Amino acid sequence: MEPVLLNDVHSQLNPCRVRQLALPESSDEAASFISTWSGRVSISGRRHSMGGQPYGAETLCLDTTRLVHVLDFDTIAGTVTVECGVTWEQLIRFLHARQESVAGAWGIHQKQTGADDLTLAGALSANIHGRGLSYAPFVQDIASLRVIQPDGQILLCSRESKPALFRLVIGGYGLFGFVTELTLRLRRRCYLRRQVQSISSAEVFPAFESLAAEGHQYGDYQFNVDENSSDFLHAGILATYCPTDATPAKSQRNLSNQEWLAFLELAHSNRQAGYQKYRDFYLSTDGQVYDSDLHAFGVYLSDYSRHLAARLRTFRLSTLMITELFVPIPAFPEFMEAAAGLLRRAGAPVIYGTVRRIEPDRETFLPWARTRMACIIFNLRMVHEPTELSRAIDKFRGLIELAIVYGGTYYLTYHRYATDQQLRACYPEFDLWLKEKRERDPENKFTNDWFAGVTRRL
Ligand SMILES: Cc1cc2nc3c(=O)[nH]c(=O)nc-3n(C[C@H](O)[C@H](O)[C@H](O)COP(=O)(O)OP(=O)(O)OC[C@H]3O[C@@H](n4cnc5c(N)ncnc54)[C@H](O)[C@@H]3O)c2cc1C
Structure with a gap:
């Protein structure tokens, strides 16, 4: 063999x-x-x-x-x-x-x-x-x-x-x-009705709490990723899902592969328009109904980098790398503020970012969520060139350091850039x-x- x-x-x-x-x-x-x-x-x-x-x-x-x-x-x-x-x-x-x-x-x-x-x-x-x-x-x-x-x-x-x-x-x-x-x-x-609203990062967790109390079962917050905007990491779209007796309408809007690629391209080439169009698309889905099994399914093209290079007319290979940080919920707004400062530095722009709420894992030996946590996910652009990669790695380490400062941790599975000290501090x-x-x-x-x-x- x-x-x-x-x-x-x-x-x-x-x-x-x-x-x-x-x-x-x-x-x-x-x-x-x-x-x-x-x-x-x-x-x-x-x-x-x-x-x-x-x-x-x-x-x-x-x-x-x-x-x-x-x-x-x-x-x-x-x-x-x-x-x-x-x-x-x-x-x-x-x-x-x-x-x-x-x-x-x-x-x-x-x-x-x-x-x-x-x-x-x-x-x-x-x-x-x-x-x-x-x-x-x-x-x-x-x-x-x-x-x-x-x-x-x-x-x-x-x-x-x-x-x-x-x-x-x-x-x-x-x-x-x-x-x-x-x-x-x-x-x-069951069926779930999606509720979408535009809110600030400071409002996210109070909204998660009150909507969960009203019976909403799922939800996430997708934030503004345009680092030139004063709303960078401060504003975003909250989408939550609540059980309903209604059924999905035939005319519901769903992203096609081409639309997904167009959003991805805009997030690289015109970040302001990219975020605004994505936000408007999401707001237009307010009230739509989804099967509870299917609401978390979506478009993903595994050869997205090839499509992207063709659309951007470039031979530079670039892909995305995800990082995920967890901070105690009261520290979330301050963490986002500090992360915005760090992420405005040169290189590795945020292409997509989202926030979730996680209950503690009291069962596994090496848990990443020891208490109820805010979970913050950043997809960074990785240009496959040494200087660009080293800037990206600095950002990944910087974000983990910030999470630690705010009493948080990071997810092991996404990348291997955490330092040994960070690994020991978080685990x-x-x-x-x-x-x-x-x-x-x-x-x-x-x-x-x-x-x-x-x-x-x-
Ligand atoms: C675009 C994208 C979105 C993602 N979204 C999320 C998300 O929303 N939430 C989240 O938590 N994670 C997310 N992830 C991370 C993802 O969940 C993990 O990487 C997941 O493990 C991938 O599954 P896989 O089948 O590709 O496993 P692999 O990447 O192939 O393997 C993952 C690990 O599982 C082990 N493994 C696989 N099969 C077995 C087996 N039979 N026995 C023992 N060990 C095994 C492997 O050794 C490896 O350590 C995302 C990743 C990507 C790329």
Whole structure:
């Protein structure tokens, strides 16, 4: 077998040559790869993580693309058991096909926004969040999982059975074993009415609180990203979603691929017009009705950088890199003020940004949300040239530093630019987590580029 060059989908800034790429078709085959391979193993889903987590240099990389069966759907308990490589699109297709015209059908609680072709085990391993107004990270939705250990043994883990391993595997970035299947807790599907308003950053969390109290279940705030405007990071669009008896109108406005690309182009070429047009589009969707399973699905073109280069008539390769910071809610307005100052510096403009509200994760071993948090997401433009990249990296580190100053933290999964001091400040359990890793996997059978980089430096 030839070595294979892999990279992440979104930023394309993490090339990695793996010794071999294997696509197991069953959990037994995955277990056999793991127990017979004498070297190290990495695990990849759809490779959207940008910190080097989904693969490792010189490893056998197990790709989960062929593990896509739905194994069980328990309509009494409201759970579905799937193989690890099932994506959100595949899961929803299954649930909708199986429950056509069923009253009180089961659906999902939360998924990531911004991209849909993401696996459920990738979501579990990063302990993702959606845009629920009163939701903890994804661990809340997991009933149980099966995981292959370094010796090839397959263990069932839940809150009752092997709870310590359950807490490590969720949010464990593929380092505590290969998840072969997981059982997801479902909710009753319903329709949601979107309510959109233009408000300032200072008003966001009081609005989230009062709208949640009125029954709104999901929501986010998309802020002005034009650094030349006095409204930069200060004004934005709040969209929340409340259950309704109404059904979607046939004439509803939805973004097409071309419109999505046009907004992306404007965010690069005419940032003022870009934000204003995007805001006006969103305001025009006020009152529209969405299926609770589908409201977090949207347009995403994985080859957006190629389209963008053609539209901008440039040969300079540029992509986007996401960073996500969490700060205690009372500190949010001040954090945004300070972040605006930092982000106005040269290089790496913000192309898109959004804010969510997260409930604490009291279950996983390495939680990123220890208290109720404001979650702030920035998509920065990364021009693939050394000076531009180093300016961007300074901004990523600066933003993490700001989050720390305000008593916050950052999300491990997006990029690998955090310094070791920042990692330790934001994840005080990190040394204990490493100890668990050493005890459970003394030969580092499961590794990846992010982990290898961190442990090499420590
Ligand atoms: C455009 C975009 C939007 C995003 N939006 C959000 C968002 O709204 N909320 C959010 O929380 N995150 C978001 N993310 C981050 C994303 O959720 C994570 O990167 C997610 O893990 C990607 O899923 P994947 O299938 O691509 O997994 P990969 O990137 O391939 O893998 C992610 C991690 O999971 C591990 N893994 C995968 N499969 C297994 C398995 N079977 N067993 C053990 N470990 C495994 C990998 O080793 C790796 O550490 C976004 C990312 C992008 C690029």
